[in-house]
Amino acid sequence: MxxxxxxxxxxxxxxxxxxxxxxxxxxxxxxxxxxxxxxxxxxxxxxxxxxxxxxxxxxxxxxxxxxxxxxxxxxxxxxxxxxxxxxxxxxxxxxxxxxxxxxxxxxxxxxxxxxxxxxxxxxxxxxxxxxxxxxxxxxxxxxxxxxPEPARAPLLGLAAGLADGLVLDLGHSSIKAAAVRDGVLASTTGMPVPWRPFDTSTWPSPDTVLGLVVEAARDAMDPSAPDDRDLEVRVAIANYVVDGLLDDDPTYGTLRSRGPDPRRVLGHSLTRGLRRPCAVTVLRNDGAAAALGxxxxxxxxxxxxxxxxxxxxxxxxxxxxxxxxxxxxxxxxxxx
Structure with a gap:
């Protein structure tokens, strides 16, 4: 089937x-x-x-x-x-x-x-x-x-098999991020999002979403880690993802206005915000991300x-x- x-x-x-x-x-x-x-x-x-x-x-x-x-x-x-x-x-x-x-x-x-x-x-x-x-x-x-760790399940799933990099969980209450170094997931940092689900008056612009993603990523990065090589980033998102495309949703789906490939959109913003080459290699719905682990x-x-x-x-x-x-x-x- x-x-x-x-x-x-x-x-x-x-x-x-x-x-x-x-x-x-x-x-x-x-x-x-x-x-x-x-x-x-x-x-x-x-x-x-x-x-x-x-x-x-x-x-x-x-x-x-x-x-x-x-x-x-x-x-x-x-x-x-x-x-x-x-x-x-x-x-x-x-x-x-x-x-x-x-x-x-x-x-x-x-x-x-x-x-x-x-x-x-x-x-x-x-x-x-x-x-x-x-x-x-x-x-x-x-x-x-x-x-075992319900709140971190998407991050743990994304980190499975990743030697070094960054994992992000873009949710509707907060954005969580954690670095992965030598195959070990570091402690999680998080920040609340400024919008409220189902309240159209609070829904964000693409710039707001991308700014929060970069800020969360920056907070999670280990300052002692080498920054002279490409950074692999894996992302869980509170949105349906089909064939690499986001569902038409007025929160994270707003990233569609920045280009058809959300991985490229996120990678470009992270590269600019972190001042190092970043490539988003995985983008999954949060449930599908958790299933990876x-x-x-x-x-x-x-x-x-x-x-x-x-x-x-x-x-x-x-x-x-x-x-x-x-x-x-x-x-x-x-x-x-």
Missing amino acids: TTTPITRRTGLNRTVLLRAGAPWHEHRAGRVLGATGLSGIVADAAAGAAVALDDTPLVTLDRALLAGEQWAEAVAEQWTDALAHLLQTLRSPTDDDRAAREEWGEEDWARWASVRQVVLCGGVVAGELGRRASRDPRVVAQRAELA VRSTQPAADAREGPGRHDDQGRGEATTAVISIGTSLGLGFADA
């Missing part, structure tokens, strides 16, 4: 969650599980419990979960229930589930039928919420597990549990799906 690229059509954000009576019934997964939707739920729940949001909603949620506060427990239960239901929908869809995702063809559902392991990563699951969800029996039953841990025989079980390339092998839960849902397949 031909590998289908991850796009708006084939990605997870538009998957409709269906269970009558659930607070997320008939809502799209990206808005329920992603940071933007979850932050709204946290803010409402905190207000109902007369709890002040002294920090960002997700930081407040994690702190309240550690303290055992009832309102936070209720939010975590609702979110975990929705996550488990999404995984069940993907792996064992009902006729209603299929009808609600009418843009998917049989090859899309077959790809998920081949999944024998799911790895969760991203900022939303980097704290107590993610640890709890990954231990929940409903999530465990779907063979999902938490990445993941390999299936399910036994090979497990992939043969029943007739018609195959991966998206028809090899009869297990496929590992990587879901990056940040502002919305990124996706990658480790064995695709």
Whole structure:
């Protein structure tokens, strides 16, 4: 079976969650599980419990979960229930589930039928919420597990096999960067982005995006490292990337106005900003970038549990799906 690229059509954000009576019934997964939707739920729940949001909603949620506060427990239960239901929908869809995702063809559902392991990563699951969800029996039953370093998973994936260079994770809440030297990923530096998802009045210009990328890269560079040779740069981005091209998105997609090849656009800006030759050799969606560092841990025989079980390339092998839960849902397949 031909590998289908991850796009708006084939990605997870538009998957409709269906269970009558659930607070997320008939809502799209990206808005329920992603940071933007979850932050709204946290803010409402905190207000109902007369709890002040002294920090960002997700930081407040994690702190309240550690303290055992009832309102936070209720939010975590609702979110975990929705996550488990999404995984069940993907792996064992009902006729209603299929009808609600009418843009998917049989090859899309077959790809998920081949999944024998799911790895969760991203900022939303980097704290107590993610640890709890990954231990929940409903999530465990779907063979999902938490990445060792959820917040750094895209950077770790990009760094796999890289001897020396720079890795960047361009997200919708922050831009993260880390140097790689002698095959070792250094500590991560990060900076918040000035825009807010879904708020058109805050969306950036290409110059703003490129300026932030250069600043993050500069902060991550080791001043003692030699700067007389070309710098290889690998980039994860909160955007769909198909055949090296960015999806038409009003945040990172704005780089399309600077040229058709985003790797060349980013490389040119980094070369100028860092004052050394830079070449962007990898550009992936954040979920696909994280998948570069993941390999299936399910036994090979497990992939043969029943007739018609195959991966998206028809090899009869297990496929590992990587879901990056940040502002919305990124996706990658480790064995695709």
